[in-house]
Amino acid sequence: MTLTAVHPGHTGTGLFGPAVAALVLTAALAYLAAATRLRRRGDAWPRHRDASFTAGAVVLGYALIASLPGGPFTAHMVQHLVVAMAAPLLLVLARPLTLTLRVLPPGPVRRGLLTVAHSRPVAWLLFPPLAALLDIGGLWLLHRTGLLAAGHGRPLLDAVIRGHVLAAGLLFTFTVCQLDPVRRRWGLAWRGTTLLAAGWAHAVLAKSLYATPPPGTTFTDGDLHTASQLMYYGGDLVEIALATVLAAQWYAATGRAYRRDRLLPHPGGAGAGGDGRPGLTPRKWSASGG
Amino acid sequence: MSSEPATPDRTADRVEPGRSLAVGALIGAAVMAAVDEIVFHQILHWHHFYDRSTPGIGLLSDGLLHTAELIALVAGFFLFADLRRRHALAPAHARAGLFLGLGAFQLFDGIVDHKLLRLHQIRYGVDVTPYDWAWNIAGLVLLLAGIALTVRAGRLAGTRPAGS
Numbered sequence: 001m002t003l004t005a006v007h008p009g010h011t012g013t014g015l016f017g018p019a020v021a022a023l024v025l026t027a028a029l030a031y032l033a034a035a036t037r038l039r040r041r042g043d044a045w046p047r048h049r050d051a052s053f054t055a056g057a058v059v060l061g062y063a064l065i066a067s068l069p070g071g072p073f074t075a076h077m078v079q080h081l082v083v084a085m086a087a088p089l090l091l092v093l094a095r096p097l098t099l100t101l102r103v104l105p106p107g108p109v110r111r112g113l114l115t116v117a118h119s120r121p122v123a124w125l126l127f128p129p130l131a132a133l134l135d136i137g138g139l140w141l142l143h144r145t146g147l148l149a150a151g152h153g154r155p156l157l158d159a160v161i162r163g164h165v166l167a168a169g170l171l172f173t174f175t176v177c178q179l180d181p182v183r184r185r186w187g188l189a190w191r192g193t194t195l196l197a198a199g200w201a202h203a204v205l206a207k208s209l210y211a212t213p214p215p216g217t218t219f220t221d222g223d224l225h226t227a228s229q230l231m232y233y234g235g236d237l238v239e240i241a242l243a244t245v246l247a248a249q250w251y252a253a254t255g256r257a258y259r260r261d262r263l264l265p266h267p268g269g270a271g272a273g274g275d276g277r278p279g280l281t282p283r284k285w286s287a288s289g290g
Numbered sequence: 291m292s293s294e295p296a297t298p299d300r301t302a303d304r305v306e307p308g309r310s311l312a313v314g315a316l317i318g319a320a321v322m323a324a325v326d327e328i329v330f331h332q333i334l335h336w337h338h339f340y341d342r343s344t345p346g347i348g349l350l351s352d353g354l355l356h357t358a359e360l361i362a363l364v365a366g367f368f369l370f371a372d373l374r375r376r377h378a379l380a381p382a383h384a385r386a387g388l389f390l391g392l393g394a395f396q397l398f399d400g401i402v403d404h405k406l407l408r409l410h411q412i413r414y415g416v417d418v419t420p421y422d423w424a425w426n427i428a429g430l431v432l433l434l435a436g437i438a439l440t441v442r443a444g445r446l447a448g449t450r451p452a453g454s
Contacts, residue, residue, distance in 0.1 A: 192361070199357035204349055210340040229339060236360055243361045247368035254372055 016159035020166065021061035028057035031096065034103040043102065049094040056090030060166075063087070071223030073213070077230050083162070084135070084169035085238040092173045093245070097180035118183040128175045128186050128194035135172035136201045138164055142214075143205060149216030172198065177245050188250055195246065199239040206231035303377035307447055310373060311440065314384035317366035318391020318436075323359035326399060330412070341410040348407040355403075382446055386439035393433025400426040 031053045038045045063082035068075035097117065104110035116122060124130065142148050142161060151158040174180065176191050176198075210228035213219050219227075330337045373379040400422065403409045412421040 196354075196357055196361055199360070200354045203356050204353035207340055207349055207353065225339075232339075236356075239357065240360050240364060243364040247364050251368050251372060255375065258376055 014155045014158060016155075016162055017064035020163075021064045024057045024060050027096075028054050031057075031094065031099065034099050037103055038099070045099070049099075052090050053094035053096065056087045056094070059090070060087035070226060071220060073217075073219040073223045073227040074230060077227040077234075080139075080165065081231065081234040081238070084139070084165045085173075085235070088166075088169040088173040089177075089238060089241055091170065092177050092179065095179050097182075101181070117181070120183075123183045125171065126175050126182055126184065126186075128191050129197075131168075131172045131175040132194045132198040135168040136198050136205075138168050140201065140205060143209060144214065146214075146216045148214045173242070176242055179245075188246060192243075192246055195239065195242055199235065202235045202239075203232060206235060305380050306373065306378040307380040307383040307443070309369075309378065310380040310383040311387035311390075311443075313366060313369045313373060314387025315391035315394070316362050316387075317370065318388040318393075319395040320359050320363035320366055320391075321388075322392045322395040323355070323399070324363060327356075336413045337410045338414065341408075345408070348403075348409045351407055352403070352409050380443070380447065382439070382443035386436055386443045389432055389436030389439055391436075393429050393431070393436050396429030396432060397426060400429055 032050055035045050035050050059082050063079050068078045070078065100113065101110065104113065142165075147161065151161050175186075176195055178186060178191065206228055209231065210225055213224055326337075331339065370379070370384070373384075404411060404422065404425070411418050412425055
């Protein structure tokens with residue numbers, strides 16, 4: 001059988017795409033309403049976060065319901081890049097959890113959300129290597145076992161697969177960026193190494209798809225080659241963006257430490273303008289930015 | 291030098307030649323890897339995205355190198371900005387490091403990636419020997435220039451008054 005369309009979204013069957021699209025657009029409206037309320041009461045909430053969340057919701061919704069360009073496997077890959085990588089980044093950069101916690105009044109709902117966010121299972125889920133394993137491991141399973149072919153024509157399995165792709169993409173991005181308040185903060189070394197490993201696995205899978213299609217599928221060579229290169233270079237763009245988020249966090253944290261050191265007299269010595277020794281002993285500019 | 295030690299009444303910033311050299315080398319290696327990708331893969335189409343004779347270990351090392359290159363490029367520029375912000379940049383050392391990085395990566399790519407791992411060749415359908423020589427000699431020249439600049443930067447720093 002020629003697998004002409006692996007996505008119900010591509011052919012128009014299945015309720016997963018429209019349902020999630022409606023959900024995420026509702027979330028965007030709620031986000032905008034919450035941000036407006038925050039500003040009205042005098043809190044600072046940068047507008048670019050509104051823009052980021054809205055853009056993330058729109059591209060996600062579009063990728064889930066529109067018919068995407070290119071051959072079937074290329075369209076599948078465009079959807080993967082948007083649903084699992086680009087849209088989660090835009091949504092996570094808007095710090096939705098922070099906004100929710102700020103806008104909710106004290107009460108059972110807010111307490112419940114905090115309890116969940118700070119619970120032990122969630123803390124484990126937010127361990128960067130585990131999040132990466134769930135995300136990239138799922139990607140490998142999907143493309144290197146018969147899962148992709150099996151999902152074809154089985155709406156429930158297909159919805160589960162695509163739900164996992166979106167959830168794991170969000171989890172991975174949330175964990176690596178670590179912009180929202182969670183129980184356990186992971187240092188830059190953990191998150192940076194995780195990003196490196198995930199990018200590595202993504203690049204290897206992308207390149208291997210150039211020569212070997214997922215088992216049980218028959219795509220044309222042209223479709224396969226376009227999709228493979230799209231996955232490879234599209235992954236690069238998202239990886240650069242994620243690396244920039246991490247590097248900017250480090251830059252801001254070291255900047256704060258630097259200004260602190262310059263303002264305070266050096267504890268061990270003569271302080272500013274002493275015996276000609278530099279008043280600033282450079283700290284170890286450690287990679288533990290938050 | 292744009293970053294001489296400050297006047298005594300200002301909290302002095304310490305110039306960091308070693309770190310400047312390392313950051314320059316990091317940027318140099320990443321830039322050379324990116325140039326390779328953009329010029330030879332994307333513009334000239336000399337290199338192939340996937341070469342069927344590539345062994346699995348080659349695919350693995352290629353993926354790691356490619357990912358590390360992107361992260362190194364981003365990290366390098368932020369580390370550089372940090373050196374400048376703290377007035378800790380030693381420009382001569384950073385320049386020397388840049389050449390060291392460019393040359394070292396070019397040589398590594400030419401010898402390990404092209405020849406030992408046989409990831410891809412410089413060009414297909416032609417005798418590749420002159421291309422290999424040109425590639426590796428260019429890398430060696432860049433590396434030697436980097437070494438010469440490092441020595442010179444070290445001498446310059448040595449003649450400057452202490453405390454920097």
